[in-house]
Amino acid sequence: xxxxxxxxxxxxxxxxxxxxxxxxxxxxxxxxxxxxxxxxxxxxxxxxxxxxxxxxxxxxxxxxxxxxxxxxxxxxxxxxxxxxxxxxxxxxxxxxxxxxxxxxxxxxxxxxxxxxxxxxxxxxxxxxxxxxxxxxxxxxxxxxxxxxxxxxxxxxxxxxxxxxxxxxxxxxxxxxxxxxxxxxxxxxxxxxxxxxxxxxxxxxxxxxxxxxxxxxxxxxxxxxxxxxxxxxxxxxxxxxxxxxxxxxxxxxxxxxxxxxxxxxxxxxxxxxxxxxxxxxxxxxxxxxxxxxxxxxxxxxxxxxxxxxxxxxxxxxxxxxxxxxxxxxxxxxxxxxxxxxxxxxxxxxxxxxxxxxxxxxxxxxxxxxxxxxxxxxxxxxxxxxxxxxxxxxxxxxxxxxxxxxxxxxxxxxxxxxxxxx
Numbered sequence: 001x002x003x004x005x006x007x008x009x010x011x012x013x014x015x016x017x018x019x020x021x022x023x024x025x026x027x028x029x030x031x032x033x034x035x036x037x038x039x040x041x042x043x044x045x046x047x048x049x050x051x052x053x054x055x056x057x058x059x060x061x062x063x064x065x066x067x068x069x070x071x072x073x074x075x076x077x078x079x080x081x082x083x084x085x086x087x088x089x090x091x092x093x094x095x096x097x098x099x100x101x102x103x104x105x106x107x108x109x110x111x112x113x114x115x116x117x118x119x120x121x122x123x124x125x126x127x128x129x130x131x132x133x134x135x136x137x138x139x140x141x142x143x144x145x146x147x148x149x150x151x152x153x154x155x156x157x158x159x160x161x162x163x164x165x166x167x168x169x170x171x172x173x174x175x176x177x178x179x180x181x182x183x184x185x186x187x188x189x190x191x192x193x194x195x196x197x198x199x200x201x202x203x204x205x206x207x208x209x210x211x212x213x214x215x216x217x218x219x220x221x222x223x224x225x226x227x228x229x230x231x232x233x234x235x236x237x238x239x240x241x242x243x244x245x246x247x248x249x250x251x252x253x254x255x256x257x258x259x260x261x262x263x264x265x266x267x268x269x270x271x272x273x274x275x276x277x278x279x280x281x282x283x284x285x286x287x288x289x290x291x292x293x294x295x296x297x298x299x300x301x302x303x304x305x306x307x308x309x310x311x312x313x314x315x316x317x318x319x320x321x322x323x324x325x326x327x328x329x330x331x332x333x334x335x336x337x338x339x340x341x342x343x344x345x346x347x348x349x350x351x352x353x354x355x356x357x358x359x360x361x362x363x364x365x366x367x368x369x370x371x372x373x374x375x376x377x378x379x380x381x382x383x384x385x386x387x388x389x390x391x392x393x394x395x396x397x398x399x400x401x402x403x404x405x406x407x408x409x410x411x412x413x414x415x416x417x418x419x420x
Contacts, residue, residue: 024058129154180209264276337388
């Protein structure tokens with residue numbers, strides 16, 4: 001008899017490990033038999049799926065980075081050999097910057113439904129869904145789940161702050177799903193327009209994607225109860241806060257490892273390493289040891305809520321050169337692809353910084369020939385960068401030769417703290 005989500009949350013530690021290992025053995029065998037990229041990956045390190053008999057055995061399988069996944073897709077489009085079912089069976093295909101192709105199965109939708117349900121979203125709520133609906137899965141996934149449960153959704157997506165204020169006020173929205181920084185932007189704009197947010201609005205809860213320094217103000221100053229989740233788009237919601245709000249419980253059908261980024265070896269409680277994720281239900285697009293690029297640490301201390309899984313305490317940084325900007329990952333490879341199509345640039349760099357609550361992006365270029373049409377070059381970069389990376393650059397600067405060091409990072413993140 002199948003064990004329910006709620007029952008699994010309170011399993012004894014030994015019972016949970018037995019359950020996870022059983023599911024792990026299944027997903028490894030399934031991926032090996034149905035996804036050529038995993039069959040190749042297992043063969044390259046001389047590992048047979050039958051040798052995976054414990055959570056520790058995951059160390060035998062190399063971590064798959066996002067850059068590796070994109071490169072595999074470029075060599076063998078569209079899914080790089082990771083897809084385990086015929087492409088004609090898919091409901092939707094999503095496109096992340098890269099481009100990186102993704103898809104979701106019914107099990108992914110079912111799991112997100114369980115997460116939203118335990119966060120207390122119910123019939124009668126009016127939900128502002130401020131996640132992106134265009135190309136990426138976040139907005140549509142949440143929309144599908146909530147509407148299937150009979151919950152009213154307003155598909156606002158991201159941006160259009162004045163309109164968001166009007167919609168939130170007119171519809172008496174009770175729940176916000178999106179980045180806490182954007183919610184704070186809406187709140188502050190409402191105040192600029194003359195509203196008293198606590199008196200004039202009905203918003204009581206928010207699902208926050210990512211930890212943010214504005215969260216304390218949302219809760220204390222505006223009485224909006226927030227819950228943090230760890231959502232990594234290729235795998236879904238891997239961890240979620242309980243009512244204690246003291247770290248994010250690892251979800252029951254996920255194995256989340258904290259590993260040494262250099263070796264892939266698992267680390268213990270309190271040790272900072274890369275978050276590596278294995279969903280145990282990915283029969284459409286399996287994910288085994290997917291490297292998130294996020295740095296975190298976990299605790300195995302008991303939680304007063306009664307759930308017995310380990311908790312991710314918080315995200316403390318990023319591995320490598322990628323930067324998370326306005327909720328989107330900016331990878332040097334994507335930037336290089338854009339610049340390579342433009343003439344006359346010898347060296348370049350994009351600097352990420354922060355002004356107030358807003359991330360800023362400044363592109364710096366050294367030119368081979370100073371007589372080039374700088375206005376056209378800047379306009380072409382603005383257009384191509386936004387199209388490829390789905391971010392808007394704030395300014396293009398042309399700097400003298402030698403300004404950008406030869407070994408400089410292509411994406412230089414100067415923010416002291418990442419706020420989402």
